[in-house]
Amino acid sequence: MTSQIRLHKLTKRYGTLTAVDDLSLTIPPLGVFGLLGPNGAGKTTTLEMIEGLRKPDSGEVWFGTLDIVRHPEAAKARFGVQLQTSSFFDLLTVAETLDLFASFYPKRLQTADLIERFDLGEKADARVKTLSGGQRQRLALAAAMVNDPEVVFLDEPSAGLDPQARRHLWDMVDGLRQEGRTVVLTTHYMEEAETLCEELAIIDHGRILATGRPKDLIAERMPGALIELAPDTSLPLDVHLTAMTALDRTDDAVTIHSSDLAKTLVDLVSWAQESSADLAGIRTRGATLEDLFLSLTGRSLRE
């Protein structure tokens, strides 16, 4: 039975930049937990402090009753880690690489089983430098699994993967969850966060903005529905529509937030008739994590 991970008032500075700012967070055991935020939000630094790879300037990190800041080696033995840019010795084979990593741990899984599980059978005796992006990714995952870890950390696991390889990765992450491991991952893809993560922390400028289940976060903080219009619609910014809660204008769209979609739409249509405005391309949808992030920070996840 694995334990929860608790971060308490964690701070890390690089020179004048505060990468992680007085951050507190509890990651429950079992399931998939996501750190969602744009590049440079402090996700990787936070993850590396949990992994025992980086010492915080102040604050505490606990894995159950284990103090990770003081005893990183003990924590590392129970963790599996896939770094954002993990590379291995180019001229070793896949099997040799896994054997090498296995030798660092007291508790080991069989290399042959890992090779089969991560679909590397054809490449078992191929050198690492001959692997494709997707194969490298699977090797990195297999290497994170050699010690049968309680917690698996994945830093931007789907970065640079094509859609098919990403879908494959999601299946593998789901497999880890089903085996009763905790998976902690960082991402800036909202689809990934919505599909994979049971619980999320939205992070920006080294601080937590919101935590919770993706659906609950949206339901609580972004209730109602959204109406999207073409970006050149001549809707004035100070327009008053029934049940409208907010109005965003970006380069891509004009978005009306509504607590009662039917009433707002009726009002919108009558405004369009009066001012003979064109509503071509109008559509309605529920809010997403992207909208939530935009409303929390005023900027997009992909910036």
Place this chain on the structure above:
Amino acid sequence: MSAVVALVQALFRNFTRNRQGLFWSLFFPVLMMLVFGLLGNSQTVNVKLAVVGGSLAFHQEVAGALAKSTIFTVTTMTPAGALSAVRAGTQDAELVLPARAVAGQPAVLHLYYNNASQASATQAVAAVQQAISQIDLALSGRPPALTVTPRPLSGSRTFSYLDFLLPGLIALTIMQGSLFGLATALTRWKEQGVLRRFLATPLRPVQFLGATVINYMLTNLMNTVIIAGIGILFLHATVQLPIGPLLLSVLLGLSTFISIGFLVAGHAKSQEAVIPLVNLISFPMMFLSGVFFSLTSLPKFLAAVVSFFPLTYLANAVRGLMSGQLTGVSGALWGDIGGLAAWTVVCGVIASRTWHWE
């Protein structure tokens, strides 16, 4: 412990499978040995020649004529002074004129030389023989009758340039293999995130560093044995092999250049930055530290500076032992060993204080 063994094995495989790396660390020195050892015997030399004895007139005639040649730096000396000067290496050879010898009359002139101190001893002998027969002809107007008999001072073997070059190349290979090889590999692993991935496991940093040192010791010892083997078996270099003192010198040389490699890699941020830095350190040593030619051909002040270079210590120690000039751990070898040990300690301490994993 098994983690260190596994890591050494992995590093060793990664090294032996790297064809480009093998070329530079192994085939390159062998190529140099072939080119310089077989074709490089025609270099011009300067021979410091002590002239001893003979009648006053004949002595002045011979010494004066020899001094006109750009090859010789001639000094008139007493027999005892000349002999110790040649032994100490401050004079390259001693030419002894028999008391009653005159030009045109058959006589034997003995030429003593130290066969361990000069790369070009055979050339020096040939040059003296040629010069004496010309002087003889010029003075007497008759076919030369004076003969010069070479008398090597230690041992009776002839000394070829290859015998001089091989120990130098071994020292050079050790420097390139450990300094260049290690610094570029460490920087590459740092840049690619290989080191960070190791740090995310329970492997302790000291285990990784220890395995790296062991691997570079092993691979460079292997290179040394291969290069010496090719030189001795295929190119017929004549060398002594006092294994114990040689191994001690080579291991100290390795630890020196491995420390310098860590020192350089601890600072460099990228592959692009590390290669010029390594070349800046190794190129002056490659050409000045007595790998290809003796330090005696450098200007005095430069030779004084170069004598403190780590490659100079290593080349001197290996050459001294392989030429038979130094026997066992004694005398001059202590100076070289002490120099290497000092470099290892200084660079090792600085490297351990300034090393960064990222």
